[in-house]
Amino acid sequence: MNTFKKEVQQGLEANPKTLPSKYFYDKKGDALFVEIMNMAEYYLTRSELDIFKNKTEELIQALDLNKGSYFELIELGAGDGTKTKELLKKLVHENYNFDYFPIDISANALALLEQDLKTEIADLSVKTQQGDYFEVLDTLKANKNPKIILFLGSNIGNLTDELATKFIYKLGTNLNPGDKLLLGVDLIKAKEIVGPAYNDSKGITAAFNINLLERINKQLEANFNLNQFEHQPEYNEDEGIAKSFITSTTKQTVEIKAIGKSFQFKAGEKIHTEISRKYNDKLIQKIIADTDFSLARKIMDSKAYFADYILNRT
8 A cells, every 4th residue: 555655646746647557457447457358449358369269389389399398388467368278278288298387466366367277277287476577487497497488468568668678688587598488569550440449439448547546536535536537548650659648627636635645737637647569570679689589480360460479588
């Protein structure tokens, strides 16, 4: 709670105002995001699932997996494992020698995933790891077993390019030469396709964004009038970055009792909540240029909306 309070205060005192996107995910936010993933307009999950479902053999070949050699398949932020299950089923069915290590900050998410996998893929060896990605990887590095890291869902796109480079570089320090990273990213494409994914016709993404203010109201005793703020997404195709804002529709003052401060908003003033970076080959090469990874392969879905890049740890 103290971190939440501190980061909300820092964000609202900044100019321009910001709020961290990680705080979207309370119980209501989690449920809304499940709705988002099932929306007709939200192509991202379906696109990567298309790759894992219909190009499973191509993924296995690109990862250079060998049935005779043991490896660790490690997923960062495994969630419910919908996409990964397609790969896991094939690997188990074809008798590959591996353990699956899902890493997640949420113990609850891991427990649900483990139970689910016991039912769906009974012969799979699952070793759940709860905690920070890098702390867990650091403990696994010492065993020197070959590792395949999965970082899916274009989660890297929530970072600026500079932070993405730092993240991938840090991943490399926790791996050994010959290990691989499967990086799932959303590709740069037309505004007509990207825009509705962040501003759907039913207003689910708007509710998801505005729920952040509702959470601050509940947990930090604030008095945000939710009717006087609106969801405002923006996407610049040339830049390739989708941005989410919460905009004040009027001049107003908001009090946050837990912080002991009031915050002034002008009419039309924006709170920046999230970025969702889109990529192409040139950007990926730029991001990995100063890391210990080289680009080995790119596998796209049937519509070429999404790509899974295979990176080798050099």
